[in-house]
Amino acid sequence: MTASTTMRRLRRTAVLPAALLASFTLVACGSSSDDGDSSSSGGFELSLDDCEDPDAAAKEITDTIKVGYSAPLSGPIAGAAELAIQGYDARLKAANDAGGIDGMKIEVSYKDDAFAPDKAKANATEFLQKDKVDLITTFGAGQVAAIADDQNAACVPMLYPSSSDVRFTDIEAYPWTLQFLPSADIETKFIVDFMKSKVDDITLGIAENATGSGVAMAEAFKKSADAGGLEIAAETEDTDPAAAATKLKAAGVNVLYHGGVTGTCGVLDTAMARVDFKPELVVKASNCANAAEYLAAGQAADGAVVPKYLKEPADPEVADDQGIKDYLAQVPDVTDPNNTITVSGWMAAHLLVNTLQQAAESEDGLTRESIMKASRDQDYASPVLLDGVTWKSTADRSGGVSGFGPFAWSAKDKRFVSAGDVISVD
Numbered sequence: 321m322t323a324s325t326t327m328r329r330l331r332r333t334a335v336l337p338a339a340l341l342a343s344f345t346l347v348a349c350g351s352s353s354d355d356g357d358s359s360s361s362g363g364f365e366l367s368l369d370d371c372e373d374p375d376a377a378a379k380e381i382t383d384t385i386k387v388g389y390s391a392p393l394s395g396p397i398a399g400a401a402e403l404a405i406q407g408y409d410a411r412l413k414a415a416n417d418a419g420g421i422d423g424m425k426i427e428v429s430y431k432d433d434a435f436a437p438d439k440a441k442a443n444a445t446e447f448l449q450k451d452k453v454d455l456i457t458t459f460g461a462g463q464v465a466a467i468a469d470d471q472n473a474a475c476v477p478m479l480y481p482s483s484s485d486v487r488f489t490d491i492e493a494y495p496w497t498l499q500f501l502p503s504a505d506i507e508t509k510f511i512v513d514f515m516k517s518k519v520d521d522i523t524l525g526i527a528e529n530a531t532g533s534g535v536a537m538a539e540a541f542k543k544s545a546d547a548g549g550l551e552i553a554a555e556t557e558d559t560d561p562a563a564a565a566t567k568l569k570a571a572g573v574n575v576l577y578h579g580g581v582t583g584t585c586g587v588l589d590t591a592m593a594r595v596d597f598k599p600e601l602v603v604k605a606s607n608c609a610n611a612a613e614y615l616a617a618g619q620a621a622d623g624a625v626v627p628k629y630l631k632e633p634a635d636p637e638v639a640d641d642q643g644i645k646d647y648l649a650q651v652p653d654v655t656d657p658n659n660t661i662t663v664s665g666w667m668a669a670h671l672l673v674n675t676l677q678q679a680a681e682s683e684d685g686l687t688r689e690s691i692m693k694a695s696r697d698q699d700y701a702s703p704v705l706l707d708g709v710t711w712k713s714t715a716d717r718s719g720g721v722s723g724f725g726p727f728a729w730s731a732k733d734k735r736f737v738s739a740g741d742v743i744s745v746d
Contacts, residue, residue, distance in 0.1 A: 643703020
């Protein structure tokens with residue numbers, strides 16, 4: 321990091337309220353250099369040769385930072401998405417209230433896609449061609465798949481969409497796309513290892529959600545299970561939870577992986593209880609962390625495990641945690657500040673703010689190009705991440721957290737409780 325960059329950072333952080341300073345802990349500094357039509361940051365090479373408008377990608381942003389968000393404001397997961405969006409908006413409001421990025425405010429425009437990929441694609445076309453946004457984001461693997469080709473051709477960063485599809489971790493193929501959620505292959509390897517550590521004689525079943533996100537997680541889990549020497553005894557979709565529970569029970573499944581999506585996870589637990597099916601271990605995808613679903617499922621969901629990387633604000637053990645205090649201070653008006661989905665939305669915006677700041681401090685100033693470069697050079701300890709976990713991205717590693725901790729839903733405590741130590745996945 322150069323002396324001039326350090327001074328720019330000191331001047332910028334000096335205007336922030338003291339309560340926010342802890343939330344801007346930067347563990348790694350970005351670097352940049354220019355070489356003809358390509359640039360690099362931390363070894364990441366970014367070419368503008370194939371951009372539809374190379375000049376626009378390199379043009380400095382000097383007014384409002386425009387974000388286009390295609391989101392499921394209606395449809396099957398609208399309730400859960402609303403929690404994430406509330407956390408997202410709260411974090412960006414705090415950044416804007418603190419002066420924005422070099423005095424520039426972050427402005428988010430939302431378009432409803434009802435969790436339908438074709439609608440997300442139409443929204444993205446408007447964002448890219450009509451609204452001329454500086455960056456774009458969305459919610460769901462199917463939506464990322466619908467947007468990514470056009471967005472990469474336009475050289476507009478897609479930063480921190482709620483997706484974990486392994487396809488989009490290919491940096492060479494999708495240099496302008498960087499997902500927020502842990503890559504499905506890394507997450508499912510952790511899950512397989514956890515299963516093997518808890519149950520000796522495994523009869524394994526899979527229930528997958530039929531959406532793009534659910535299918536991507538299930539496919540990644542199958543590969544991780546195969547690599548871990550586990551055979552799958554039964555597979556089913558969770559579209560008809562009662563039928564899925566009956567099929568899994570008939571197959572004698574004692575360890576279940578549920579590749580669900582937010583808003584659809586707790587229903588399967590309820591269906592399993594109705595047919596008296598209680599596997600020895602149930603592990604779900606990390607996005608199955610919406611407390612409201614487990615509260616609705618009651619005792620049926622007790623013991624269900626999710627891999628987590630975010631702190632539980634309602635956990636008494638973090639009551640004095642400064643990072644959680646800072647987070648709670650920024651979300652006084654959200655529906656459920658203790659919900660992991662709300663925290664996740666806040667974290668995605670928090671990472672975005674850090675990325676924008678890092679890009680603004682670069683020699684090129686704030687451009688689409690510098691934003692994308694900064695996003696590929698992160699080792700960031702957010703205050704809401706579990707101790708020992710950072711969010712990392714490099715030229716060779718597409719983004720994601722550096723570790724997980726297993727957390728089990730406690731019907732008694734009405735929250736997730738730790739079920740083991742945090743384990744690094746690097």
